[in-house]
Amino acid sequence: MTQFKRTTVTSALPYANGPVHIGHLAGVYIPADIFVRYLRLKGESVLFVGGSDEHGVPITIKAKKEGLSPQDIVDRYHTIIKASFEAFGISFDVYSRTTSKTHHEVASEIFKTIYDKGGFIEQTSEQYYDQEAKQFLADRYIIGTCPHCKSEGAYGDQCEACGTSLNPLDLIKPKSTISGSTPILKETKHWYLPLDKHEAWLRQWILEEHKEWKPNVYGQCKSWLDMGLQPRAVSRDLDWGIPVPVPGAEGKVLYVWFDAPIGYISNTKELLPDSWEQWWKDPETRLLHFIGKDNIVFHCIVFPAMLKAEGSYILPENVPANEFLNLEGDKISTSRNWAVWLHEYLVDFPDKQDVLRYVLTANAPETKDNDFTWKDFQARNNNELVAVFGNFVNRTLVLTHKYFDGKVPACSELSDYDNQTLKEFADVKQALEKHLNVFRFRDAQKEAMNLARIGNKYLADTEPWKLAKTSMDRVGTILNISLQITANLAIAFEPFLPFTAAKLRTLLNLSDFVWASLGSIDLLPAGQLINTPELLFEKIEDEAIEAQVQKLLATKKANELEMTQLIHPIRENIAFEDFTKLDIRIGTVVDCQKVPKADKLLVFKIDDGLAGRTIVSGIAAYYQAESLVGKQVCFIANLSPRKLKGIDSEGMILSVENTDGTLVLLAPSQAVVPGTEVK
RNA sequence: GGCGAGGUAGCUCAGCUGGUUAGAGCGCAUGAUUCAUAAUCAUGAGGUCGGCGGUUCAAGCCCGCCUCUCGCUACCA
Numbered sequence: 001m002t003q004f005k006r007t008t009v010t011s012a013l014p015y016a017n018g019p020v021h022i023g024h025l026a027g028v029y030i031p032a033d034i035f036v037r038y039l040r041l042k043g044e045s046v047l048f049v050g051g052s053d054e055h056g057v058p059i060t061i062k063a064k065k066e067g068l069s070p071q072d073i074v075d076r077y078h079t080i081i082k083a084s085f086e087a088f089g090i091s092f093d094v095y096s097r098t099t100s101k102t103h104h105e106v107a108s109e110i111f112k113t114i115y116d117k118g119g120f121i122e123q124t125s126e127q128y129y130d131q132e133a134k135q136f137l138a139d140r141y142i143i144g145t146c147p148h149c150k151s152e153g154a155y156g157d158q159c160e161a162c163g164t165s166l167n168p169l170d171l172i173k174p175k176s177t178i179s180g181s182t183p184i185l186k187e188t189k190h191w192y193l194p195l196d197k198h199e200a201w202l203r204q205w206i207l208e209e210h211k212e213w214k215p216n217v218y219g220q221c222k223s224w225l226d227m228g229l230q231p232r233a234v235s236r237d238l239d240w241g242i243p244v245p246v247p248g249a250e251g252k253v254l255y256v257w258f259d260a261p262i263g264y265i266s267n268t269k270e271l272l273p274d275s276w277e278q279w280w281k282d283p284e285t286r287l288l289h290f291i292g293k294d295n296i297v298f299h300c301i302v303f304p305a306m307l308k309a310e311g312s313y314i315l316p317e318n319v320p321a322n323e324f325l326n327l328e329g330d331k332i333s334t335s336r337n338w339a340v341w342l343h344e345y346l347v348d349f350p351d352k353q354d355v356l357r358y359v360l361t362a363n364a365p366e367t368k369d370n371d372f373t374w375k376d377f378q379a380r381n382n383n384e385l386v387a388v389f390g391n392f393v394n395r396t397l398v399l400t401h402k403y404f405d406g407k408v409p410a411c412s413e414l415s416d417y418d419n420q421t422l423k424e425f426a427d428v429k430q431a432l433e434k435h436l437n438v439f440r441f442r443d444a445q446k447e448a449m450n451l452a453r454i455g456n457k458y459l460a461d462t463e464p465w466k467l468a469k470t471s472m473d474r475v476g477t478i479l480n481i482s483l484q485i486t487a488n489l490a491i492a493f494e495p496f497l498p499f500t501a502a503k504l505r506t507l508l509n510l511s512d513f514v515w516a517s518l519g520s521i522d523l524l525p526a527g528q529l530i531n532t533p534e535l536l537f538e539k540i541e542d543e544a545i546e547a548q549v550q551k552l553l554a555t556k557k558a559n560e561l562e563m564t565q566l567i568h569p570i571r572e573n574i575a576f577e578d579f580t581k582l583d584i585r586i587g588t589v590v591d592c593q594k595v596p597k598a599d600k601l602l603v604f605k606i607d608d609g610l611a612g613r614t615i616v617s618g619i620a621a622y623y624q625a626e627s628l629v630g631k632q633v634c635f636i637a638n639l640s641p642r643k644l645k646g647i648d649s650e651g652m653i654l655s656v657e658n659t660d661g662t663l664v665l666l667a668p669s670q671a672v673v674p675g676t677e678v679k
Numbered sequence: 680g681g682c683g684a685g686g687u688a689g690c691u692c693a694g695c696u697g698g699u700u701a702g703a704g705c706g707c708a709u710g711a712u713u714c715a716u717a718a719u720c721a722u723g724a725g726g727u728c729g730g731c732g733g734u735u736c737a738a739g740c741c742c743g744c745c746u747c748u749c750g751c752u753a754c755c756a
Contacts, residue, residue, distance in 0.1 A: 216750095219683045223751070226682070293684090293750075323684080323749085331749095362704085367692085368685050369749060376691075376705090383705065387718050395715035402714075443693075446704070460712075460720040468714090539716060597680035598754040618755030636756090645680095645754060652756055 004286035004317075006045035008279045009036050010264040011090075012291040013053035013098070016077040017062050020084050021339035022372060023332040024292075026360035027322040031441050032290035033090045034361065037495035038436050040091075041515035047279050050085070050092040051267045052078040054099045055241040056256030070240045074099060084342035088353045089498045094271035098259060103266035107259045108245040110310050111234070115246055119309035120191040121231060129186035130176040136237030136251065137176055137183055144174040188237055190252070191244070195229035198305040202229075205315070206300060213300075214439075216367070217321050220296045232302065234258040261303045265313075280313055287316045296321045320439040323365040327372050328552055337555050340372070340548075348548070354497040355381050355537065361445045361496060374548045381540045384449065390537040392455040393489065393504065396482040397533035403468055408483055409476030410526040418481060421458045425451055425485060426519040432492060441496075448492040455485040480526065483508070487523035491515065500536055507531045563659045583638035584654070584678035586668055587613075592625040598645050604628075604653065606635065609675020613637075616649035622663045634666040634678060 011032040014020050020029075032048065039046040054074035063070040078097050085095060097103070114120060128137045176183045206213070206221045213221075234255050235244045241253030269276040279285055289299045299319050307313035325332065332339045345356060359380045363370050400406060414422070428451050435444035464478040486504070491513050494501040505513065508530055510523060517523060587606035595601035600618040602625050615635060634654040641650045655663040 216684055220751075221683095223683045227752075297751085363691065370691080379690095379705065382716095383718095386716060391715055391718050395719080397715095399714050442691095443703095446693095449704085456715095456719055457721095459714075463712085463714085465714045533715095535716065537716085595680090595754075599680065600755050616755090620755090639756070642756060644756080649756075 003284075005282070005284040006047070006279065007039055007286045007288060008047050008049065008268070009039075009288050009290065010049045011092075012289075012295055013051050013260055013263050014081050015056070015058070016052040016054045016074040016081065016097070017059050018077060018334045019080045019341050019343055021332060021334075021341050022327070022345075022356070022360060023325040023339065025088065025342065025356070026325045026364050026370075026372070027292040028290050029085065029088070029090045030357055030360055031320065031322065031364065031439065034441050034444075034495040035288075035290070035436065035439065036091060037498065038515070041491070041494060041513075043514065043516075047268065047271075048091060048093045049264050049267050050090070050095045051263050052081055052095075052097040053256070053260045053263060054078065054097050055253070055259055057238065057240075060238070060240045071099065080343055084346070087346050088342065088357065091498070094267045096263075096267040096270050098263045098266070100266065100270060102270040103259070103263055104242050106266040106269055107242050107254060107262045110262055110265075110306070111254060111258070112245050113311070114193075114306070114309045115191070117309070117311065119193070120234065121194050122189055122191055123231075124187050124189045126185045127188050127237065128174060128176070128183035129188075130181060130183050132176075132181045136186070136188055142174050142183065143177050189248070190233050190235045192231040193234050193258075193302075193305060193309065194231045195302065195305055196231060198308065199225065199229050201308070202301055202305065205304070210318070213318060214320060214367075216293060216323060217296055217300060217319055220293075221300045224297050224301060229301070232257075257298065257302070258306070261299070261306070283314055285314055287314055289316050289319045291319065291321045293321050293323050318439075323367070323369045325360075325363075325365050325370055325372055328374070328549075329371060336559050338552075338559075349540075349544070351499075352540075354500045355385060355540075357497055358385055358445070361441050364442050366440065366442055374545045374552075378540050378542075378545045381537065385537040386539055388449060388456065389452045389489070389493075389500075390535060392452045392459070393486050393507075393536055394533055395459060396455070396479065396486050397507065397530060399464060400479050400483060400530055401533065403464075403472070403475055404479065406530045406532070408524045408526050408528045408530065409480050411480035411521075412473050412477050414477065417461065418477065421454060422481065422521055425454050425488065428454075428488075428492065429515075429519040432518075436495075445496050448489070448496060451485060451489055451492055455482060455489075458482065458485070480524075481521065483524050483530070484521045488518060488520075491518045491523075503534070503536060507534060567659070581638075582636060585635060585637045586632050586672050586674065586676050586678065587635055588674045589628045589631050589633060592628045594620060594625050595645050595647065601645060602628075603647055604633070606633070606651075607674045608635075608637065609673065613650040614648060615651045615653055616644040616647050617653040617655075619653070619655060619663050619665070623665065628665075631665075632667050632671060632674075634668070 009032055011028050014024060029050075036046055036048040052074065054070075059070050059073050063073045066073070074097070082095055085092065098107075128142055130137055174183055175181070203225050206218070207225065211218065235249065235252045235258075236255050237251055238253050239251065241256065242259050243249070244252040244254060265276075265280055268279050272279070280287075289303075291299050296319065299316065299321075304315045307315060327338055327340060330338055346353070349355065355377075359377050360372070362380055362384075363372065363376065400408070403409075428447055431447045431450075432444050435441070435447060459478075459482060462478045464475045467475050467478070487508055487510050490501050490504040490508065490510055493504075494513070505511070508524060509528060513523075585608060587608045589604055590607050590612065591605035593603050595603050595616060598620075600620045601616055602618075602620045602623065604615045604617060606613050606615055636652045636654065639651050641648050643649070654666045656666055657663055
């Protein structure tokens with residue numbers, strides 16, 4: 001195993017089109033922060049890099065919607081995000097942004113280097129171009145009729161009515177949302193990173209040399225590698241981003257996925273203009289990417305391929321990716337406002353950053369998706385932080401003030417039981433390190449908590465309040481040990497609960513603290529003054545929890561209401577002749593089977609009163625094949641046949657789409673002769 | 680359909696390269712205790728380890744099939 005001289009820790013760059021929520025914190029920033037604080041405490045050389053990701057089409061869309069410039073949007077969210085992280089004690093060495101001058105330079109340079117080395121391939125394709133606005137159109141800027149469900153207002157990349165992902169070229173009657181004009185097809189040149197050419201070494205590097213990566217990370221990489229990698233476009237026609245720095249690339253910018261991870265590098269350079277390279281190019285540097293599971297392929301395959309293509313950079317040593325955090329049973333969703341936003345939490349629970357840090361670590365989605373509930377939040381605060389940790393510290397401090405006027409009593413002769421306890425808590429250090437070294441923060445925090453449990457047990461077993469009547473010497477020893485445990489808590493919890501640890505150190509007047517002294521019993525010299533006890537945590541009452549639950553319920557209701565209002569406006573009028581072109585008929589289902597190797601497809605044999613026909617329909621998720629035999633359905637009889645999974649589909653079976661996306665078959669209210677027309 | 684991850688006590692999760700009575704925290708029950716934010720400490724009750732079959736002297740852990748959850752992917756005219 002390589003001995004590393006220093007560690008570069010990156011945490012995923014949050015996208016600056018919204019604030020950050022507990023999911024981000026639990027999956028990425030808290031784990032990264034714990035790890036970084038741990039290394040710093042150990043005196044290791046570490047750099048913690050973060051920043052906002054501020055380019056890309058979604059930001060330009062949001063800007064347009066609000067009548068602002070993209071810069072306005074990213075300024076707004078960068079500020080909110082940065083403040084949230086600061087408030088939660090995420091101890092970045094640098095938190096910058098991809099709109100910075102440095103980043104533009106660094107990203108350009110890296111592109112140029114790869115370009116000069118022939119690391120890209122060029123390809124020309126036809127894309128929609130707005131002649132009035134004189135620009136190529138991003139998928140999202142093109143609107144038209146969905147080729148599937150025929151609803152208008154489908155975007156170039158996706159139809160929101162039927163959820164289908166689209167290719168802009170498939171849209172019927174495309175229109176530019178910028179000028180409203182009909183775009184024309186025009187040739188455009190783009191650069192691609194040929195991931196396929198990197199497959200061989202990636203395979204060796206990940207699958208053979210990094211078997212220690214977490215199963216979810218390793219598994220997903222394997223899945224992608226086995227599917228085969230495709231070249232990926234690194235540029236696009238857009239005016240928000242970093243201009244492609246080569247001749248003949250006017251109006252083109254780097255694709256946001258390409259420039260974003262380079263932000264890690266740029267932000268390092270911004271902080272350390274002269275020494276940044278040692279953090280990125282020295283083989284004795286350990287590079288770690290903390291990310292969420294949505295970013296695995298990116299940081300394990302795409303970004304390493306970029307770095308390798310550039311040539312002078314090191315590759316990540318590990319990518320500790322977490323799964324997702326759900327909220328009260330449902331997926332966290334920015335657009336549905338189903339989230340606990342950090343900036344709101346800070347208002348609702350002032351000075352309780354550590355409580356959230358604790359809960360999110362205790363319940364971190366390390367091996368699978370987890371659920372955050374307010375009830376659990378309350379329980380962990382009241383039963384663990386208050387009852388175990390806070391209570392132990394408080395009773396120790398109160399006793400010290402009661403019997404020794406707030407001065408650390410001297411430690412005299414140790415009993416066997418004392419020694420046994422001391423040994424037990426000395427072991428905590430090793431247990432903590434064992435877990436922290438392999439990114440198991442949930443278990444690590446449990447170990448830190450164990451220290452307080454040992455303390456509570458020690459007090460219960462030795463009962464100093466009883467001995468106070470007979471042997472003050474003995475009481476002094478017991479409290480000395482209890483105080484030493486308390487001081488140890490201040491070190492052990494520093495990575496997890498930095499605010500609490502600091503508060504505790506202040507209470508104890510403990511100035512110097514390093515990881516190495518964890519487990520030692522002379523952190524506090526006899527005679528040292530301890531400050532007046534102050535509660536580390538307070539109970540969270542039912543009302544506060546209820547308020548949060550109500551807030552979420554309100555969101556849920558609002559979302560449901562919105563669902564019912566999702567009725568699309570009536571479309572443009574058509575001529576009667578247009579309607580008569582459609583040949584809609586009723587048929588009887590003679591046979592219905594699942595299409596093999598397709599999840600959504602059913603293949604129907606329809607009695608249409610004539611020769612009969614075969615139709616394939618995507619409703620397998622809503623209907624059992626057998627249950628449809630004998631039923632009558634409505635179908636379009638004169639749609640051009642189309643092959644689906646090797647089957648010729650002669651028409652389209654009509655169904656109604658509910659606001660929640662479920663499909664309901666359409667049928668006549670009473671049986672009719674097969675083949676009769678709908679008019 | 681293919682691939683990946685997961686399915687272990689009421690809840691949240693551990694279980695190393697297969698090895699005696701499967702663990703922790705919370706919750707619950709009983710007892711002890713009062714220094715402490717009715718907090719703490721002890722003891723205990725809770726599990727056909729998703730299901731079926733197989734390999735093995737021995738399987739939660741290995742193999743096959745099935746099932747459920749999550750993600751990626753193909754299909755949705």
